Structures are given as C-alpha cells and as structure tokens.
Amino acid sequence: MSPGAASGWSHALPGIADRLKGLRCVAAVAAHGSAVRAADMLCLSQPAVTRAVLEIEKFCAARLFERGARGMLATVLGARIAQRAQRLFDHLEAGATEAVALMPEGEGRDAMQGRFCASVSAASLKALVAVAASASEAHAAQVLGQSQPSVHRALRDLESLARARLLWKSVRGTRLTDAGDAMLRRVKLAFAEMRAMESDIASWHGNVRGRVVIGALPLSVTLFLPQAIQAVMQAHPEVEVVVIDGTYESLLRQLSHADIDVIVGALRPAAAGVRQEALFDEPLAIIARPGHPCLARRSLALRHLLQWDWVMPPKGTPASLALLEAFAAQGLPGPGETLQTNNTTLARAMVGTTDRLALTSLRQARADARAGLVCVVPVALPQTTRCIGVALRESGDPSSDLAAVLAAMREASSDS
Structure with missing residues (x-):
C-alpha cells in the first residue's frame, strides 16, 4: 500500500463488496434491458439474475429498475449504481491483464477475457488489500477476523484466477511482486467505486x-x-x-x-x-520574525534579503521556482538552499526563533502577522502568483x- 495512506486501509472494504455477483447482474441488466438477456450474457439462469438484482435492491433499500412488458429500465439510482459497477469490473479485469503483462517472460499466462471478474471473490480482494497493508498473512487474517489458512487460500485463489504470481513470501513476511502491485492498484480503484456507490445510496435517501x-x-x-x-x-x-x-x-x-x-x-x-x-490565484509573501533586522531598513529591496539564511521550499516545487525566478528577474542569485522543508509548521518555527526568512502564501502570512507570530517582509514578489x-x-x-x-x-x- 502506498506510503502515507494514513487514512487507514480498512476503509477500503465497503460492505457492498460482498455482493459482487449481484453487482454484475445489475450492470448486465442495465446494459441489456432485461434479466433474460443479462442471463444469457452472464451464463446464468434468469431466476438467478432476478434474485441477485432483488438482493442489491434490498441492500440499497430502493428500486433500481422499472419492470415492464418490454423489459427492465434502470431508475436514476439504478443507472448510477450500474455505471459504477461496470467501472469497478473494468478495473478488476484491467488488473488481471496488467498483472500478467508484468510477469517475467514465460511465466505469465494470458487471462481469459471476463473470467477473472466472473469468478473473483470479495474474500480474495480483501485479502490482497490486507496483506499489502500488513506484509503478513497472519496479521491480515487477524484484522479481517479470519483464520490465516483462509486468507492464504483466498490469495492463492486470486493468483490462480489472475494467472500471475502476485506475492513473494520470505522470512521477513509477504510482499507484492510487480504484478501484485498492478493488481493491488486496480483492486483499490474498484473498492473506491464501491465506496462511492454506498455514498450515492445514502445520498439518495437524503443522508x-x-x-x-x-x-x-x-x-x-x-x-x-x-x-x-x-x-x-x-x-x-x-x-x-x-x-x-x-x-x-x-x-x-x-x-x-x-x-x-x-x-x-x-x-x-x-x-x-x-x-x-x-x-x-494565490500570491506568495516573505515572512520574518517580529523585530528582524531587515524590518529596520527604511528602504528594503530583494537584494538586501540575501544576507540572511532562508527556509526554502523543496527544490522543483512551484513556490521554490517562483522565488528563484523573482530573484533571477533582478539579476540576483537565489537564496542558499541548505535548509528546505515543505512543513509549514517547522518553517514558521524556524522563522520565529532565528533570523531566517521563509516563503508562505500571502493570506497565511497576513493571518500569522495579525496573530503576532511573524511579520510580512515589505518586498514585492512579482510573478510569484500560483494557481x-x-x-x-x-x-x-x-x-x-x-x-x-x-x-x-x-x-x-x-x-x-
């Protein structure tokens, strides 16, 4: 899982994920206009499709289709759920294709078109997300409330369906292969569509x-x-x-x-x-501590600020490039870049306790100045406005x- 996903991976496991079969049926009925034609496309019986659609409607507590002699027409909510369902299955199918493409030559086996989505289980998808986050089948099982053998089995089923090796096991734990990383990304995008479904359902009911x-x-x-x-x-x-x-x-x-x-x-x-x-559009401003020596000058220009150290934004960021361009426009070298941070709290603390100067947004600089935390250095910074x-x-x-x-x-x- 991507570093910094401090949002907590467990939110990626929406309840509707346990109804993949029903969602496939909803998408198929919406696309083909009847349970009979959807059943033919899915290789299921018409009663099975009808039951699956009814189960999803029960989950949504709303009618997803208007039934008539000519077939089934999706309601507004039904069309939205069907659209998201189709998108999530497209992600899963793409995940299987991309995983096979990343296997070493001779090891991957072409995925059978549509087979992955038709057979993959919610348990396998959840197990992949969990083991990627914890790097341990045992820990993943603990968080999922399952046994380690069941998680192991779900992962093996996923690899078999994907026709690609997704995981490596070692004494340090379980990690994803490149193919596994590709699959994980698509699985998380599919879960995002499911979370969006649940949000849309709640909104349909006014919440x-x-x-x-x-x-x-x-x-x-x-x-x-x-x-x-x-x-x-x-x-x-x-x-x-x-x-x-x-x-x-x-x-x-x-x-x-x-x-x-x-x-x-x-x-x-x-x-x-x-x-x-x-x-x-947001202009930038230079800040200094109250009582900074630069504020005592009667006439202050950009060139005068080079005699002090700075807290610089990281190289290559829009703020850093804008500041360097402002100095370059006056034929001046930029400030030294020995201290760089994108942490505004640290930058403000360094400014408040030293003679260093720093860059921030103009509105934040003014707010901090009103609070007595910093002073806005009265030097214009032309062409530093960012969108x-x-x-x-x-x-x-x-x-x-x-x-x-x-x-x-x-x-x-x-x-x-």
Whole structure:
C-alpha cells in the first residue's frame, strides 16, 4: 500500500463488496434491458439474475429498475449504481491483464477475457488489500477476523484466477511482486467505486455520508481548506474528513491508487489520468520574525534579503521556482538552499526563533502577522502568483460525499 495512506486501509472494504455477483447482474441488466438477456450474457439462469438484482435492491433499500412488458429500465439510482459497477469490473479485469503483462517472460499466462471478474471473490480482494497493508498473512487474517489458512487460500485463489504470481513470501513476511502491485492498484480503484456507490445510496435517501481523504500540499491550503471542511461537517455531520500532507509526487501516487480522493494545492501540469480544477490565484509573501533586522531598513529591496539564511521550499516545487525566478528577474542569485522543508509548521518555527526568512502564501502570512507570530517582509514578489486548485482521478464521477467537499471548497475559495 502506498506510503502515507494514513487514512487507514480498512476503509477500503465497503460492505457492498460482498455482493459482487449481484453487482454484475445489475450492470448486465442495465446494459441489456432485461434479466433474460443479462442471463444469457452472464451464463446464468434468469431466476438467478432476478434474485441477485432483488438482493442489491434490498441492500440499497430502493428500486433500481422499472419492470415492464418490454423489459427492465434502470431508475436514476439504478443507472448510477450500474455505471459504477461496470467501472469497478473494468478495473478488476484491467488488473488481471496488467498483472500478467508484468510477469517475467514465460511465466505469465494470458487471462481469459471476463473470467477473472466472473469468478473473483470479495474474500480474495480483501485479502490482497490486507496483506499489502500488513506484509503478513497472519496479521491480515487477524484484522479481517479470519483464520490465516483462509486468507492464504483466498490469495492463492486470486493468483490462480489472475494467472500471475502476485506475492513473494520470505522470512521477513509477504510482499507484492510487480504484478501484485498492478493488481493491488486496480483492486483499490474498484473498492473506491464501491465506496462511492454506498455514498450515492445514502445520498439518495437524503443522508450524505462517507469518508473523504484529502491530500494537502504545503503553502496552498492555509485558510480556505479549514473553512471548507468546517462547512461540510456542519452541513453533513456523518461525512468523515481526513487530511494528510506530502510532496506532490507522493500524493499523486496515492491519488492514482485510491488511497486519497483529491489533492488540494498549487496546480502542476496535469498528469496522465488526472483532471484539475482551478479555484483561485494565490500570491506568495516573505515572512520574518517580529523585530528582524531587515524590518529596520527604511528602504528594503530583494537584494538586501540575501544576507540572511532562508527556509526554502523543496527544490522543483512551484513556490521554490517562483522565488528563484523573482530573484533571477533582478539579476540576483537565489537564496542558499541548505535548509528546505515543505512543513509549514517547522518553517514558521524556524522563522520565529532565528533570523531566517521563509516563503508562505500571502493570506497565511497576513493571518500569522495579525496573530503576532511573524511579520510580512515589505518586498514585492512579482510573478510569484500560483494557481490553487484540486486534482482528481480522471475516470469516474465524484461520490456524493466528495462532491459535497468539492462544493464547499469552491464556496470557501470564492469567499476568500
């Protein structure tokens, strides 16, 4: 599992995962318009398909299809569940294909199209996520509330269906092969669709709930994100919000593995499989401790600030590049980069206790200055404005709980 998935892996195991057969039937009926045609496509009996659909409707406590002489037409909720179901099975099928492709030459066996999704069990998928998180079948079994032999059997069944070796066992525990990593990513994306289903079902009944994990970039989410989170939790008390921080690269990997749901911060060029939405433009500012010698100068320019040490943003980040470009535009070398951090708390503490200077967002600098924590250094930083926004997985639609969080972010950013 991706490092930093502090959101807790167990949230990846939604209850609807135990109804994979029913979800396949719902997707097939929605696609083909009748239980009879769906049964032919799935190689099941028509009564079996009908029962499976009824079980999913019972789980949803809602009608997913309108029945008529001409067949079965999906309701609004039914169409949404069917769409997510098809997407999750596409992820699982892609996982089997990608796993085989990563096997050493001669070891992989081509997966039979559709066989993996038709036969894979929720127990096998849960076992893969659990063992990846714990690196131990015994610990995975303990967390899942199962016996170690049952977890071992579920993993062996998964490898057999995928026709690829997904795990290596050693004295240090159990780890995933490259094929296993590819499968794990797709399984977690499939679970993300299931969690979104459960959120959509709750919303259909007028109750927005779920769990949203936000990856926050430094120098970007200072004031508007807390405001947005507070608004969501007041309007929807059953929505759980988790915020983690990290570098853009680490958060991007977690986004692609469904360990987080959205990245908030300074936008980069969009990566493959990611869509972005701009929220507002944010200028940067230089901060110093109250009483810093630079503040005593009657006329202060950027060149004067090179005589002090800095707390610099990490190399290559938008904030670091913007600051270096501001110095370069005046023909000046950039500050020394002996101390770099993306931890805003550490940067503020270093500024408050030393003569170091640091960079932060202008609105955070002003808020900290009003609290007497720092002073805004009165030097203009032209062309350091960055676009702040959100990055989401390109495939799929936001779940109802994530949509509520995104709406609150838009509202908070427009007010700021």
